[in-house]
Amino acid sequence: MITVDHMRCAKKTASAVQQLVAAKPTCEYEPMAHSDPDDPRLRPVTAAAASVKRAEQALKARRDTLAEAVAEAIRAGVRPSAIVKKTGYSAESIRQMARAQGIDPLKPPTVTSIARLRELQGNDES
Numbered sequence: 001m002i003t004v005d006h007m008r009c010a011k012k013t014a015s016a017v018q019q020l021v022a023a024k025p026t027c028e029y030e031p032m033a034h035s036d037p038d039d040p041r042l043r044p045v046t047a048a049a050a051s052v053k054r055a056e057q058a059l060k061a062r063r064d065t066l067a068e069a070v071a072e073a074i075r076a077g078v079r080p081s082a083i084v085k086k087t088g089y090s091a092e093s094i095r096q097m098a099r100a101q102g103i104d105p106l107k108p109p110t111v112t113s114i115a116r117l118r119e120l121q122g123n124d125e126s
Helices: 015-019 040-075 080-085 091-100 111-125
Strands: 001-003 032-035
Touching: 040 080, 040 091, 080 091
Parallel strands: none
Antiparallel strands: 001 032
16 A cells, blocks of 8 residues: 655745645655555566575575585596686685685795795885
8 A cells, every 4th residue: 555645745845834734735746655555556666676585595505516526526626727717716716615615725935936926025015
């Protein structure tokens, strides 16, 4: 059921004195409608919102399952590049899934990457 509030208006055109004296304040716009939470027309909206929430929870569970499967495959010796080719996920996504499951980088940092890191850290301190 929709109820109408005549005392509210998006544009306040009545002065405070007019609002006190007049039974209904003058307004250029229609009164604002307020929705009743038990309105049967809202049931499809609440059902759809609940469905989306359930789908999001199911998607999170499936992503966790995927991350576990990726981690198991890497532990079994499968190269991340093979997982990228098979799944279509980016290398960065596979790397993030592996790190989230506690898998360390497969190869240690190179001398060049360590030198670049030190160079960047030196620039940050200046």
